[in-house]
Amino acid sequence: MSAHLDQFISWVKENGATYEKFDFKTDSEGIGCVYATTKVGAGESLATLPFRLAITEKVARNALPNLDQHSCRNVMSLFLAQQKKIGNESFYAPYLNILPEKIMTGLCFDKNDMRFLENTTLYNSIEERRQNVYNEFQQLIKDSPENKNITWDEFLWAYSVLSSRSFPYSLIDPSYDGPSEVLFPLLDALNHKPHTHITWMRNGDPETGSLSFVIGNEIEAGEQIFNNYGPKVCDLLLLGYGFCFENNEYDHVALKPNISMDPNAQAKLQIVQQANVVSSSKEEPLLNYIHQDNIPSSFYKLMRIMVMNELELSCYLNCTDSSLLDFVGYRNEIAMLNTINALLQARLMAIRKFSVDITHITSWQKYAILYRQGQEKLLTIIVARIEQEKSNMLRRMSTVTELPPVAPFLSIINPEYFAQQKQLWDIKKTQEEKSNSGVVTLDSVVITLNQLLQRNPRFKKATEQLFEDIEEEQDIVMMLALIEERSKGRESKWNAFFERTRDINKNQVPSNEEAVEELQDLYDSLFPAFTEAFPDTFSAEIYSFEALLWAEYILNNYSLNNSIFIVPI
Numbered sequence: 001m002s003a004h005l006d007q008f009i010s011w012v013k014e015n016g017a018t019y020e021k022f023d024f025k026t027d028s029e030g031i032g033c034v035y036a037t038t039k040v041g042a043g044e045s046l047a048t049l050p051f052r053l054a055i056t057e058k059v060a061r062n063a064l065p066n067l068d069q070h071s072c073r074n075v076m077s078l079f080l081a082q083q084k085k086i087g088n089e090s091f092y093a094p095y096l097n098i099l100p101e102k103i104m105t106g107l108c109f110d111k112n113d114m115r116f117l118e119n120t121t122l123y124n125s126i127e128e129r130r131q132n133v134y135n136e137f138q139q140l141i142k143d144s145p146e147n148k149n150i151t152w153d154e155f156l157w158a159y160s161v162l163s164s165r166s167f168p169y170s171l172i173d174p175s176y177d178g179p180s181e182v183l184f185p186l187l188d189a190l191n192h193k194p195h196t197h198i199t200w201m202r203n204g205d206p207e208t209g210s211l212s213f214v215i216g217n218e219i220e221a222g223e224q225i226f227n228n229y230g231p232k233v234c235d236l237l238l239l240g241y242g243f244c245f246e247n248n249e250y251d252h253v254a255l256k257p258n259i260s261m262d263p264n265a266q267a268k269l270q271i272v273q274q275a276n277v278v279s280s281s282k283e284e285p286l287l288n289y290i291h292q293d294n295i296p297s298s299f300y301k302l303m304r305i306m307v308m309n310e311l312e313l314s315c316y317l318n319c320t321d322s323s324l325l326d327f328v329g330y331r332n333e334i335a336m337l338n339t340i341n342a343l344l345q346a347r348l349m350a351i352r353k354f355s356v357d358i359t360h361i362t363s364w365q366k367y368a369i370l371y372r373q374g375q376e377k378l379l380t381i382i383v384a385r386i387e388q389e390k391s392n393m394l395r396r397m398s399t400v401t402e403l404p405p406v407a408p409f410l411s412i413i414n415p416e417y418f419a420q421q422k423q424l425w426d427i428k429k430t431q432e433e434k435s436n437s438g439v440v441t442l443d444s445v446v447i448t449l450n451q452l453l454q455r456n457p458r459f460k461k462a463t464e465q466l467f468e469d470i471e472e473e474q475d476i477v478m479m480l481a482l483i484e485e486r487s488k489g490r491e492s493k494w495n496a497f498f499e500r501t502r503d504i505n506k507n508q509v510p511s512n513e514e515a516v517e518e519l520q521d522l523y524d525s526l527f528p529a530f531t532e533a534f535p536d537t538f539s540a541e542i543y544s545f546e547a548l549l550w551a552e553y554i555l556n557n558y559s560l561n562n563s564i565f566i567v568p569i
């Protein structure tokens with residue numbers, strides 16, 4: 001046994017702590033562990049520590065007065081660093097001497113270590129947190145000049161002791177209502193294992209009481225004794241404790257849509273707020289944590305808002321009822337699932353970009369790799385779930401026989417229709433889950449330019465002669481093709497959709513004179529030249545300016561992915 005450990009054991013015992021059936025060891029990775037020396041029965045108390053030995057916020061603030069404006073964590077860190085500095089003069093020296101010299105929490109990662117986290121969300125969280133803690137440290141030293149000899153490294157060590165070993169202060173005083181923390185020497189020697197049955201039991205009052213650890217399941221002699229740090233995700237474990245593990249059932253990925261380039265960002269954020277679409281974080285209204293078994297419905301709602309087009313936005317601008325965001329419309333639903341998919345794919349691609357040499361790596365770099373592998377696995381599972389959702393959606397769309405009663409198709413305008421639809425979907429969903437047969441592709445439920453060209457060979461031939469590069473001008477060709485298809489009346493399979501949108505409800509789209517003028521210029525550049533070149537295809541009667549206005553409206557309000565797909569329901 002080392003001299004320091006000897007001193008520590010004498011110190012805790014002299015001060016009233018009790019423990020019998022375990023010993024301290026260091027494992028092959030250099031991690032301090034606690035092992036049972038004899039069998040420990042279920043329900044037995046493993047160790048008891050009097051509160052007198054606990055390092056609390058009160059102890060720290062009494063020693064460092066005038067730092068009221070600083071957080072509990074910062075004042076306690078400064079106190080610990082100061083106590084460590086005064087060495088054996090400190091009452092807590094026996095405890096501080098046995099703590100690891102190097103605590104490799106994420107905050108202590110150097111540039112080389114950070115390469116192992118590149119392209120993960122944790123990378124940014126660490127950088128941001130480190131900068132904040134550094135700034136707070138500077139201010140702390142300014143406000144406590146007698147401690148200006150404490151270095152950043154010393155402070156960071158103390159900060160990491162707290163992040164990796166502290167307990168909530170409510171264990172001493174359950175009536176205390178705040179985020180205060182406390183260090184319990186001896187009891188903090190246990191490592192974490194998820195699902196460990198252990199009870200943290202308070203005895204007596206906050207001044208003279210104590211805390212005991214009571215074992216839930218029997219432990220054989222020679223086995224490691226674990227604590228349970230609670231349901232913690234890998235990024236928080238790596239950030240605060242410096243380790244993580246594989247197949248962490250609590251793990252999640254953090255997803256945040258980027259709307260910085262969206263001209264309608266303001267209006268969208270307004271709807272998010274008004275309809276009270278909650279996110280996973282109070283500070284960040286767009287941040288959501290996605291768990292492999294649980295994609296929160298609020299995330300879908302948020303994303304439905306994020307992909308709204310002008311028409312959908314104008315309908316939802318005053319929406320305060322978040323249930324109307326359970327479904328906005330078919331176009332919106334596909335756009336929403338596509339956008340989530342794109343977000344996830346971008347993250348997957350980034351996380352797969354990893355070219356660091358891993359032949360000689362440290363234990364904490366191994367944990368960083370475990371974390372990124374866990375994130376990749378999780379992202380892959382969530383992508384598969386979104387794809388499944390999309391194929392279910394397409395199957396439902398393919399069976400829609402009746403169009404919503406009033407155009408447009410938004411649930412805010414047709415709430416009853418969509419409530420009925422939802423009931424039908426729920427029934428279908430259960431059936432689908434049972435049968436899960438028949439793949440429906442996106443192309444079969446939307447209108448694409450290719451389909452229109454194939455259905456109208458004469459039109460196709462004419463446009464191929466009139467346009468040098470159809471792909472380049474696909475918006476214009478699409479509008480002309482829609483007009484052509486509509487002219488077929490009942491022969492067109494989308495006749496119901498065309499009929500319903502024939503009389504555009506102009507009140508629903510803010511009229512934009514500039515856009516109308518632009519469209520007029522486009523019309524004038526095409527007609528009557530096209531009619532003269534191909535009078536059978538581009539008859540003046542069908543290709544009126546009103547028809548072009550209608551086609552543009554369809555493109556603006558019913559299309560996905562830059563008008564390549566029109567969602568006709």
Ligand SMILES: C[S@@+](CC[C@H](N)C(=O)[O-])C[C@H]1O[C@@H](n2cnc3c(N)ncnc32)[C@H](O)[C@@H]1O
Pocket residue numbers: 031032033099100164165188189190191192193240241242243244
């Ligand atoms: C409360 S302390 C536990 C005792 C600590 N091992 C010691 O030597 O003092 C928490 C620290 O122990 C380590 N630890 C705890 N559980 C672990 C685990 N399951 N795997 C790896 N390291 C673990 C981490 O370094 C963590 O920051």
